[in-house]
Amino acid sequence: MADADATGTVRGRLVGIYVTPQRGAAMQSPGTVFAVEGKGLDGDRYAAGTGTFSGRAGPGRQVTLIEREAVAAAVADTGVQLAEHETRRNLVTAGVTLLDLVGRTFRIGDVVLCGVRSCLPCGYLDQRTRPGVRNALEHRGGLRADIVRGGTLTVGDEIVILPG
Secondary structure, eight states, rough: OOOOOOOTBEEEEEEEEEBBBTTTTTOOSSEEEEEETTTTTTOTTTTTOOOOTTTTTSSSSSSEEHHHHHHHHHHHOOOOOOOOOOOOOSSSEEEEEGGGGTOOOOEEETTOOOOOOOOOOOOHHHHHHHHHHHHHHTOOOOEEEEEOOEEEEEETTTEOOOOO
């Protein structure tokens, strides 16, 4: 868990950004990306409405996040080889427990997001990577979030849980 400041606000860091313009394509790692309010990350398949699961309705489909610590634990616990980009999540964080953000508003840099629900791993991950990845990420697949206020995300940005 990240350190808390004098007000008790938990802080973490954005340590990776991944997008891909089309379904099934390799994830790309820009150091910076623009988050479009109500839509998703500029240049990502889900913002364009072309992702594998884009046809499903409902909130929590704009941005996915995963903890660096969860990926490392999945590898250590199961022996399955897994790089952060292979999780196919958009944002990789460090120092903050993402499931604590379900129902909460938080800021990464100048972008405000709302945590909607856990991001369960699916069988598609095994197809895109190797057998066992889905099971390795069970109960540590990350968070689905929506963009409340857009702006620029940059690797190294601080994550701050907002009051309320």
